[in-house]
Amino acid sequence: METPGLVVHGEAASFSTALRSLLNNPQYSDVCFVVGQERQEVFAHRCLLACRCNFFQRLLGPKLGPGMPSPVVLSSVPADAFLAVLEFLYANSVRLHRHSVLEVLTAAVEYGLEELRELCLEFVVKVLDVELVCEALQVAVTFGLGPLQERCIAFIETHTQAVLERPVAEVAAPVVRELRLALLAPAELSALEEQNQREPLIPVEQIVEAWKCHALRRGDAARGTPCRRRRGTLPREHHCFLDLPFK
Structure with missing residues (x-):
């Protein structure tokens, strides 16, 4: 009876670095996205995106045909957020920034990337402050992110009611009026x-x-x-x- 083989692992860091070098690299790419209001070109590889994300699997299916298809326009997602999504798909890690994390979170929810969504939520909670909390509350309400919504409301209550002695509903009213x-x-x-x-x-x-x-x-x-x-x-x-x- 043949002895079962042993799975051995190479160095993860070098593998991740090699894949990260393909990010937005036109060499060997077979799909081009035009993203954001600025219509920035972003290059990617269909097979990698399709195997990592069901959204891209449907978007980049066989209907596009072989070779380099026409650019895929995604005007509603900012370029920085889209590049962060691709970074996660390529390297399974991503560098998040306070000024753009909510846009990355929005994209993660829209694309069905549960792991990236959770990473964004953890980051938002860590960097939550008076400048970010209202926009974070709006994102939480829009996408039904209950824990984040509760955290934002608690933050507003802690940082405003003690100082201004105003009810939470009154403090939150300006952002609530802007909810779509x-x-x-x-x-x-x-x-x-x-x-x-x-x-x-x-x-x-x-x-x-x-x-x-x-x-x-x-x-x-x-x-x-x-x-x-x-x-x-x-x-x-x-x-x-x-x-x-x-x-």
């Missing part, structure tokens, strides 16, 4: 409404106006309701009736 609730899917809006009954941070009227947009299927259903997608928000099927440009 109409962009949420009905199921997400229902979950948010249920949570808001337990922790009333969002005015009921604001949720009602978002439901009006869904019911009447037009973005101007409620005058003054924020319906425009922010930069970095990928379109969803129910966004088609809004018919409004990015803000």
Whole structure:
């Protein structure tokens, strides 16, 4: 009977470095992305992206054919965030920065990259401060990231109520007014409404106006309701009736 073979491992660091050298390297690349509002070109390798991420597997399937296809346009994701996503896919590690981590987190959620999402969440919690917390709260509400939402609310309460002696709902009101609730899917809006009954941070009227947009299927259903997608928000099927440009 043949003795089972033994799996041995080479040096992980050199392997990661070699793969990282292929990041945004036109040599041997077979796909080009045009990303962000600046339309920056980013080069990549279809086989690597497809085996690491189901989103790219669907996007870069056989329909593109062999050879270098036409550029794939992803205008809603900033170039820095997209490059961070590719860095993680190529090297299984990524250097995160405070100024762009929320955009990387958004991309990770949209692309279904659970491990990268968790790494971003851990980083956000570590660097959370008064300048970042409102935007982090908006991302948490938009994508239903409960633990991050609770952490942001606790941060706001700890750092404002003791100094200003104002209720959390009052302190959070400026960012809450900017939430694009109409962009949420009905199921997400229902979950948010249920949570808001337990922790009333969002005015009921604001949720009602978002439901009006869904019911009447037009973005101007409620005058003054924020319906425009922010930069970095990928379109969803129910966004088609809004018919409004990015803000």
